[in-house]
Amino acid sequence: MGHIIFLASISTGIEPRSFKVAMKDEGWREAMHTEIQALEANETWNMVALPEGKQALGSRWIYKEEYNSDGSVEWLKARLVVFGNHQVGDIDYSETFASVAKMVTVRAFLAVAAVKNWEFIRWIKSLYGLKQAPRCWFSKLVSALKWYGFHQSYYDYSLFTLTNDAIQINVLIYVDDLIISGNDSAALVAFKHYLGTCFHMKNLGVLKYFLDIEVARSHKDIFLCQRKYALDIIFEGGLLGAKPASFPLEQNHHIAQSTSPFLVDVKRYRRLIRRLIYLSFTRPDLSFSVHIYLSLCIHLAKITGVSRSSPMRLHCDSQSALHLAHNPVFHERTKHIEVDCHFLRDALVDGTISMSHVSISDQLVDIFTKVLGKRQFEFLLSKLGISNLHAPT
Template identity: 40%
Template sequence: MKVPPGVQTENPGMVCKLQKSIYGLKQASRQWHNKLTAVLIQSGFSKSVADYSLFVKNFESSFTAILVYVDDLILTGNNINEINHMKQLLDSEFSIKDLGKLKFFLGMEIARSTQGIFLYQRKYALDLLQETGMLAAKPSSTPMEYSTKLIHSKCGDLLPNPNIFRSKKQKTVSRSSAEAEYREIALAACEAQWLVHLLQDLTVHHSEPVMLYCDNQSALYIAANPVFHERTKHIEIDCHSVRERIQSGLIHLLSIHTTFQIADIFTKSLSPQLFRNIRSKLGILDIHMPACGGLLESNNVLNTNQDANCNIEENEEESLRR
């Protein structure tokens, strides 16, 4: 590190050797992660290849996992004795603060019941509405206006800098809708493979192929046809890895009608009826419904305020802060 101001040195080109990393230095986060990794590996944990922030430990029927974000840790497992042992070990090494059962992490809120664990972002949504001054606004039936049509007109002023309005999501230009759909299938296949590897690290084995639904017949034909031709020779080689994943049994492509494509709720402006129909298929529950006293499940009333009923299949989640 550079010599602090006010310290006299014989050679102005000399620097100080860092003996111990502290907060505020660029090396602090790296040194902290290296130290934590060394302690966990020495304790029998292994680092996940799919996610380097995940550490897992399997011993006979005991399973323990630790998820790390900077200096915040989530500790979970099916053996309460192992969880308590790790809490004592981490406290002796780093002087951690035990925050109890996980309720809030990275903007995500957690509610528990005997039916399972529910994730929601109510506080985050309310903060966005408050920042934009729309907290008292009337709710809309759909997030996007579905009846608006763009018209061609020569009226109006030119944009001073059109580049600020350009989209940065798509890195390449597709020559057809089929090519665009095929590229998205390739990206979805990569995500599916990553999820399968992550589930394996969590001792969840997924032996069946991952179902991918596509509403573009041309894209399905390209994925099924192993022969290159004029229409697909310009597509990058890495996009054609879809065929390899299909042959290996990792994914299975299925055709679906556009009306039933659930992904359209995130990409298209839908009518209120179609929007509600697709939304009902996402498994979303309103745990704050007033009719149920603020607690809801589709058929059974959930109790998310009682900590006594927080055990789910004898799993314990703990939130730890260094």
């Protein structure tokens, strides 16, 4: 029940969007005071005269709530961020870079922790908006990690791994956020101490909220959910009072052509599209119709795994495609795919993959490409390992 209480609690949190609103709350005033003290302690700025003909960059406050595992607010985070978007390239800065982990790496990172029952924690380092700040931070962090013995992944440069006898520690970097996971508590404590001596960082404890993804862990499973993120999208669109649907789209429904004029300002539309696409991180079933909200989550179970001793199995609902894959003799009309078919044939012969027929009603990929009826949609949804934590038990 703990993870359900957590998800329900954070859905009620409202973060201020402006300095004026934040100043009305004593908690946010204290958070801003703490941030100013930290900036001064780290000698983040010096008071100097503005050069002639130059204009100072502005700044704004960003407010975020951090949560305990029971959903209560652990602390209020206020960050003063410089308007780096006002900097001029090749004048105010030259090279820029921000370490952004691939989302598939994030999911794999958490899946490994779930399968191996590793503990994981989150650390954060403040960045202040300048274009060159993330690049400088990442460069220093990489040097510190490599000195400690970590190796940088060639598949995702934001992933670092350390293996020392039976000890293994993984670190994933997303700009100024770090997720640390490992199989040895004492080794993790030592590594956290090392980071603390290298950088002014804050240990946020057990990972609960990361990149607008709620992470809830029971004694045997990990649940990833974006309920609060989805509610924010609906709130921003003014649709909190809308009636939810039990499945994305009605079959045979044809969207009418719009006769309204083009949008004058497309920024809000583009922001909505980006946010809906990101929602599919925990809701892959909504890839085909991401505009419908359902409060489900993706479930990472310990039993997740792939056997290296057996071939990868491909299921296909097309008998013709199966015959082509197994038959080295090609029809005249299939010459344009001959190279791909030879590649597939070789994989079949050496046992890398095996192919078998699957009924059209059991074809899982249809949930990503077609409008399905309620019964078929819910059946395939269960096959994806997606569950509704808020459904009555």
